[in-house]
Amino acid sequence: MTSMTVSHLSKTFKLSRKERLKAVDDVSFELSSGATTALVGESGSGKSTIARMLARLVKPTSGEIRLATSDYRKDVQMVFQDPFASLNPAHTIGYCLRRPLEIHRQPGTAEELLERVNLPAAYARRYPHELSGGQRQRVAIARALAPRPKVLLADEPVSMLDVSIRLEILNLIDRLKREEDLAVLYVTHDLATARHFARDIMVMYRGQIVESGPADDVILTPGHPYTRLLAEAAPDPWAAHEGEREPRQERRTGPPVADGCLFRARCPYAVDACANEIAVHGEEHRVRCVLRESEPAG
Numbered sequence: 001m002t003s004m005t006v007s008h009l010s011k012t013f014k015l016s017r018k019e020r021l022k023a024v025d026d027v028s029f030e031l032s033s034g035a036t037t038a039l040v041g042e043s044g045s046g047k048s049t050i051a052r053m054l055a056r057l058v059k060p061t062s063g064e065i066r067l068a069t070s071d072y073r074k075d076v077q078m079v080f081q082d083p084f085a086s087l088n089p090a091h092t093i094g095y096c097l098r099r100p101l102e103i104h105r106q107p108g109t110a111e112e113l114l115e116r117v118n119l120p121a122a123y124a125r126r127y128p129h130e131l132s133g134g135q136r137q138r139v140a141i142a143r144a145l146a147p148r149p150k151v152l153l154a155d156e157p158v159s160m161l162d163v164s165i166r167l168e169i170l171n172l173i174d175r176l177k178r179e180e181d182l183a184v185l186y187v188t189h190d191l192a193t194a195r196h197f198a199r200d201i202m203v204m205y206r207g208q209i210v211e212s213g214p215a216d217d218v219i220l221t222p223g224h225p226y227t228r229l230l231a232e233a234a235p236d237p238w239a240a241h242e243g244e245r246e247p248r249q250e251r252r253t254g255p256p257v258a259d260g261c262l263f264r265a266r267c268p269y270a271v272d273a274c275a276n277e278i279a280v281h282g283e284e285h286r287v288r289c290v291l292r293e294s295e296p297a298g
């Protein structure tokens, strides 16, 4: 069942009097209950801006976000990248978890929420600084679940955690998704976990979704040259820390590209037609590339 429908969503940041940055450019997709959708792409491609618009932390420039249910504040919750910044150090874990229960008038206790994320109930009396990064992220997940949301936005939920515990946290989100029938948006630059945990993958490049479809199709038979590049360059997901992240994409403040494929300057297969308006090909597995017509994925 569709939980959230995103239509023609765009965000342009005003950098100065003259400079504008199109961080998200006409993006449409749906999130379904009981399914994880991954949003992948290199740093600066606009993934977080999409998640933050869905969480109502950033106002869209245009487009529409429609929720199947009526209580947006309760039904859409977010887990952030940094578990050290997301919990107020002045309050106990119990307080952090009881607040959303009270605000959203939900039954249950902080201790029950802790058990749902495999932490001892006694942790309710502890303070955030007494917990490890992974334990804090479990608390952040428990807090997000307290209002019994329909949609969970997970923005790089494990990229700041120790490699050794990343899978545990992703498995936890996966279990909760099944148990609570949640629609999960998993924002990541890690293709391996995207393929493992997501039903569908959307690939972003410079604010646009250049490819989307069932996870295995997108990863095993990528149709867009950019997805192929990402798949070939994919770092070992369990290696070291974030030091090996790709360089941020150069900012897009130059003269706007009127039409055509934004990847064409970097694309080894670019042809003249890439400068024209690019149609999206395919129904379930969609690819925004002119070559798609003559050269099917594979």
Ligand SMILES: Nc1ncnc2c1ncn2[C@@H]1O[C@H](COP(=O)(O)OP(=O)(O)OP(=O)(O)O)[C@@H](O)[C@H]1O
Pocket: 013, 014, 015, 021, 023, 041, 042, 043, 044, 045, 046, 047, 048, 049, 050, 189, 251, 252
């Ligand atoms: N508040 C803001 N003001 C101006 N520019 C912004 C703002 N927020 C994001 N941007 C810019 O928008 C672009 C997209 O950023 P965004 O954080 O969405 O990318 P991302 O794909 O999530 O990258 P990362 O993986 O590094 O988080 C970047 O060029 C970024 O510098």
